[in-house]
Amino acid sequence: MSDELAGKRIAVLATDGFEQVELDKPVDALRKAGATVEIIAPDAGQIQGFEHHDKGHQVSVDRTLDDATAGDYHGLVLPGGVINPDALRIEPRAIAFIESFVSADKTIAAICHGPWTLIDAGAVKGRRMTSWPSLKTDLQNAGATWVDETVVVDGPLITSRNPDDLPAFCDAMIAAFGK
Numbered sequence: 001m002s003d004e005l006a007g008k009r010i011a012v013l014a015t016d017g018f019e020q021v022e023l024d025k026p027v028d029a030l031r032k033a034g035a036t037v038e039i040i041a042p043d044a045g046q047i048q049g050f051e052h053h054d055k056g057h058q059v060s061v062d063r064t065l066d067d068a069t070a071g072d073y074h075g076l077v078l079p080g081g082v083i084n085p086d087a088l089r090i091e092p093r094a095i096a097f098i099e100s101f102v103s104a105d106k107t108i109a110a111i112c113h114g115p116w117t118l119i120d121a122g123a124v125k126g127r128r129m130t131s132w133p134s135l136k137t138d139l140q141n142a143g144a145t146w147v148d149e150t151v152v153v154d155g156p157l158i159t160s161r162n163p164d165d166l167p168a169f170c171d172a173m174i175a176a177f178g179k
Helices: 020-032 083-089 092-103 116-120 133-141 163-177
Strands: 009-013 034-039 046-051 054-058 076-079 107-111 151-154 157-160
Touching: 009 020, 009 092, 009 107, 020 034, 020 046, 020 054, 020 076, 020 107, 034 163, 076 092, 076 163, 083 092, 083 116, 092 107, 092 116, 107 116, 107 163, 151 163, 157 163
Parallel strands: 009 034, 009 076, 076 107, 107 157
Antiparallel strands: 046 054, 151 157
């Protein structure tokens, strides 16, 4: 374990339907770098992960959206999975939580379908981003420049395409959160 993120608190916003590896790998990498990581969800209890189309394991929620503010954290991670960001997009508390990171110019790392929520939070206009390919048109329509690259860092936003990109995504996220 290193200490490059010692003293840093990172929020991971997710709900049922997150892609298991897109939550587990970043959380593990952040913790190994010394960060305190908290899983934030709309409701207390457990949230259900998925491994593509099959159920994965459940993850315990550390804090609900009602009990968390951007001021408590140095940055935010948005894992993908189709169901997870789609559900969060229609949850006003989730969008308000993301918007508070955007307005504070804090680093947000989103992978795969995770950038979907950034559209609703007004964070993509004028940004260079990547995502799962099916989000390309949505991101472009919201004013982003979409590119097919492993990881894209544009100001406080870090985006990646899919689980294959996790090593580069985790490295970029740790470097950004360490600043």
